Amino acid sequence: MHVPDGFLDAPTSVATGVLAAGTVALALRRAREELDERTAPLAGLTAAFVFAVQMMNFPVGAGTSGHLIGGTLTAVLVGPWTAVLCMTVVLLVQAVLFADGGLTALGTNVTLMALVAVGVGYGLFRLLVAVLPRTRTGLLVAAGVGAFASVPVAALAFVALFAAGGVADIPVGTVAATMGGIHVLIGLGEAAITVVVLGAVLAARPDLVHGAAHLRSADTLLRRPEVLTPRGPAQR
Amino acid sequence: MGARHGGALSARYVAGTSPVHRLAPQVKLVAVLAYALVVVATPVHAGWAPWAYAGYLLVVLAAAAVAGVRPGRLAGSLVVEIPFVVFALLLPFVTRGPRVEVLGLSLSESGLQTGGALLAKATLSVLAATVLAATTEPRELLRGLERLRLPSALVQILGFMIRYVDVVSGELHRMRVARESRAFDGRRRGALRVVGAAAGALFIRSYERGERVHLAMLSRGYTGRLPRGPVAAVPSRDWLAGLSLPLAAGAVLATGMLLG
Numbered sequence: 466m467h468v469p470d471g472f473l474d475a476p477t478s479v480a481t482g483v484l485a486a487g488t489v490a491l492a493l494r495r496a497r498e499e500l501d502e503r504t505a506p507l508a509g510l511t512a513a514f515v516f517a518v519q520m521m522n523f524p525v526g527a528g529t530s531g532h533l534i535g536g537t538l539t540a541v542l543v544g545p546w547t548a549v550l551c552m553t554v555v556l557l558v559q560a561v562l563f564a565d566g567g568l569t570a571l572g573t574n575v576t577l578m579a580l581v582a583v584g585v586g587y588g589l590f591r592l593l594v595a596v597l598p599r600t601r602t603g604l605l606v607a608a609g610v611g612a613f614a615s616v617p618v619a620a621l622a623f624v625a626l627f628a629a630g631g632v633a634d635i636p637v638g639t640v641a642a643t644m645g646g647i648h649v650l651i652g653l654g655e656a657a658i659t660v661v662v663l664g665a666v667l668a669a670r671p672d673l674v675h676g677a678a679h680l681r682s683a684d685t686l687l688r689r690p691e692v693l694t695p696r697g698p699a700q701r
Numbered sequence: 702m703g704a705r706h707g708g709a710l711s712a713r714y715v716a717g718t719s720p721v722h723r724l725a726p727q728v729k730l731v732a733v734l735a736y737a738l739v740v741v742a743t744p745v746h747a748g749w750a751p752w753a754y755a756g757y758l759l760v761v762l763a764a765a766a767v768a769g770v771r772p773g774r775l776a777g778s779l780v781v782e783i784p785f786v787v788f789a790l791l792l793p794f795v796t797r798g799p800r801v802e803v804l805g806l807s808l809s810e811s812g813l814q815t816g817g818a819l820l821a822k823a824t825l826s827v828l829a830a831t832v833l834a835a836t837t838e839p840r841e842l843l844r845g846l847e848r849l850r851l852p853s854a855l856v857q858i859l860g861f862m863i864r865y866v867d868v869v870s871g872e873l874h875r876m877r878v879a880r881e882s883r884a885f886d887g888r889r890r891g892a893l894r895v896v897g898a899a900a901g902a903l904f905i906r907s908y909e910r911g912e913r914v915h916l917a918m919l920s921r922g923y924t925g926r927l928p929r930g931p932v933a934a935v936p937s938r939d940w941l942a943g944l945s946l947p948l949a950a951g952a953v954l955a956t957g958m959l960l961g
Contacts, residue, residue, distance in 0.1 A: 469785055471741045471822030478741075493854050502925050503915045505854065509861020510869070510911035511904075516862065517709075517870040518900050524892040533900075542904060554859050561730070561842055562710055564830035565781040567823070569737045635795050635812075658900075661893055665901025673908055 467559065468574055468623065470567030477630025482572025485553075488580045492549040499544035499675065511543050512551040516558065523658045536578060537586030537612035538659045541676035542666065545587040552579040573626065581622045586615030590676060601667060604677055605660050612659035616652035620644045709870045710863060713778070713834035720942065721768035721836045725935045726845025728943035733833045735947035736761070737826045739954050745818040746811070749961035754821040756953035761828045764946050770835045778831040782823055789823075792816035829946070839863045848932070857927060861914070869907050876903065 473481075496504050515535045522532060540548035556574050559565040566574045593607035624644050628637040663674070671677055721729070736757075743753050765775055796812025803813075837845070843863055847856045876899045885895060915923075 467781070469782060469823035470737045470826035471819055472785070475742070489855070490852070493852060503912070505857035505925075506861050506915040506918065507908065507911040508858045510865055510907045510914070512858060512862040513866040513869040514904050514907040516866055517873050518903065520709075520870070521873065521896065521900060522887075523896050523900075524887045543908075550855070550858055554855070554862055557846075557859065558710065558839075558862065560830070561846075562713060562834050562839060563781065564713075564778055564827045564834060567737060567741075567826050568734045568830065569741050569826075635792070639795060657893060658897060661897025662900045662904070665898040666904055669901065670905050673905060 467556070467566030468570040468577070470569050472567075472570065473573060473626055473630045477626055478569055478573060480630075481576040481626065485572040485575035485580065488549060489553050489575065492546040492553075495546035496544070496550055499547050504547070504550075507543070508547050508550050508554075511539065511547065512554040515539055515551050516555050518662075519555070523654070523661075533658045533662075534578065534582065534616065534655055535659075536582035537590065537608060537615050537655075538662055540583050540587035541590055541608050541611075541659075541663060542674055544675040545583055548583050548587070549579045552583060577619050577622055577626075582615040582619040585618045586611040587676075589614050594676070594679065599679060601664075601680065604667070604680060605664055608663050608676065609656040609660040613652040613656035616655050617645050617648040620648035710839045710866055713831065714838055715770060715774070715835045717769050717836065719767060719769045719836065721764065721832065724836075724939055724943050725848075726837050726841040727848040728845075728935060728940055729833050729837055730842070730845045730849060732943045732946045733829045735944065736829045736950050739947055739950040740822050740825045743818075743822070743954060743957070745815055747957065747961055749957045750818060751821075753953055753957045754818075754825065756956075757825050757950050758828075760946060760949045760953065761825060761832065763949075765828070765832050768832050768836045770832055774835065775828055775831055778834075779824060779827055782820075782827060785823060786820065789816040789819045792819070847929070853926060860927070861911075865907075865910070865914075868910070869903065872906060873899075873903055 496508065518533050518535060520532070536548060536552055539551055542548075543551070553575050556566060556571065556578060560568055560571050560574070588611075590607045590611035593610055594604060597603035597607055621641055621644065624637065624641045627640075628635070666674055667677060671680065740757055743750055743757075747753075765772075793808040793812040793816050796809035796815065798809050798811045800807045801810050801813070840863065843856065843860055846859070847853075851859075880895065880899065886892065887896070
């Protein structure tokens with residue numbers, strides 16, 4: 466759902482463009498706190514991952530398959546600010562190299578998919594992580610709910626933008642209900658994919674998952690028992 | 702995907718030596734952006750708007766002809782529009798205001814106009830962006846964005862993405878081949894778990910590759926910024942040639958405004 470050129474009027478496009486530029490500027494500064502000077506290579510490779518994984522087809526039950534949008538998954542994996550940068554770069558590449566999403570609508574697309582989707586998904590994730598039991602399951606549920614909600618909320622944000630600065634006089638309620646309904650289904654697929662991918666990363670390299678820092682702090686400092694037992698003189 | 706020659710990002714690039722290919726990337730970027738701005742600025746409800754769209758179409762088709770982009774490729778690029786075509790087709794049904802009868806359907810007059818205008822504008826912009834993508838290599842585009850003062854941190858991230866996206870999608874492709882050679886069936890229950898695990902492994906490999914790339918760069922003296930190549934000034938003749946696309950479109954728009 467990349468907004469093409471001409472869907473929103475000039476003031477709305479400019480406003481979302483300014484909002485997107487501010488978000489990216491802030492994210493550039495804050496991502497350095499998440500990844501220090503490794504930002505460029507790590508965010509670049511993560512963006513390449515997001516781009517590749519968006520082309521993957523996941524079977525999501527009942528004979529259907531969907532693809533990942535990945536805002537919430539990326540935010541949980543590498544942190545929200547780096548995720549904003551990765552999504553922005555992917556959107557820029559899609560607009561310039563694939564004509565997917567208009568150049569004048571780039572600000573709108575970044576606002577919807579980097580700011581709103583990542584913000585809602587990751588915000589909900591943090592909120593639920595604080596409430597739910599501090600276990601692997603709790604983390605996966607939180608990420609799943611965040612990923613699910615991010616899709617319809619981004620769609621509704623688009624409807625709101627279209628109602629405010631769209632070029633047609635549409636009954637907002639009906640369109641919001643239709644768009645929301647369709648995107649609830651897409652959100653279910655997004656949630657399923659996010660949970661499975663995140664579960665796989667957690668099983669193999671839990672230390673890489675930015676959003677799981679609270680899970681590993683408890684046991685990383687445990688000492689192995691045999692180091693504590695004094696060795697006999699014979700072994701020296 | 703990926704393993705194909707040329708790579709995932711150059712899928713739209715057509716090698717050539719046309720005048721459009723030889724233009725500096727920043728000129729082409731500015732030209733396509735300005736063209737899109739002119740197209741978007743066209744008033745939707747003006748009576749002359751359809752004539753203006755036809756004018757813009759001629760302008761962009763002329764640019765495509767100069768660039769040697771074949772019509773089939775241009776038409777193929779319109780596939781990205783499909784989700785929004787659906788949205789535009791719904792507009793005549795849901796827009797409020799006076800209705801007209803078309804083939805027994807009661808449609809909104811302004812909805813018809815707006816739906817048509819949205820389609821026209823989106824299509825024209827996609828055509829222009831396709832000419833850009835067909836005549837400019839990803840690496841060149843990166844250079845153009847750098848010249849246009851995109852923040853250097855963003856340029857670096859974009860550069861790493863462009864450089865490694867083929868490696869990452871190649872890895873994805875090999876995982877798929879391995880999966881399918883083990884009789885993987887996407888329709889079976891539990892298939893999501895298998896594909897999800899592959900995507901998870903892909904993230905770990907990408908991230909670890911990022912760490913290795915960073916260490917390799919450190920050992921070569923990386924200090925957080927990349928050295929820039931020499932900046933060659935673009936002659937004003939090239940700017941004029943590149944900007945003839947938005948200028949011609951602007952002339953169409955001005956004519957419409959004056960006569961309409």
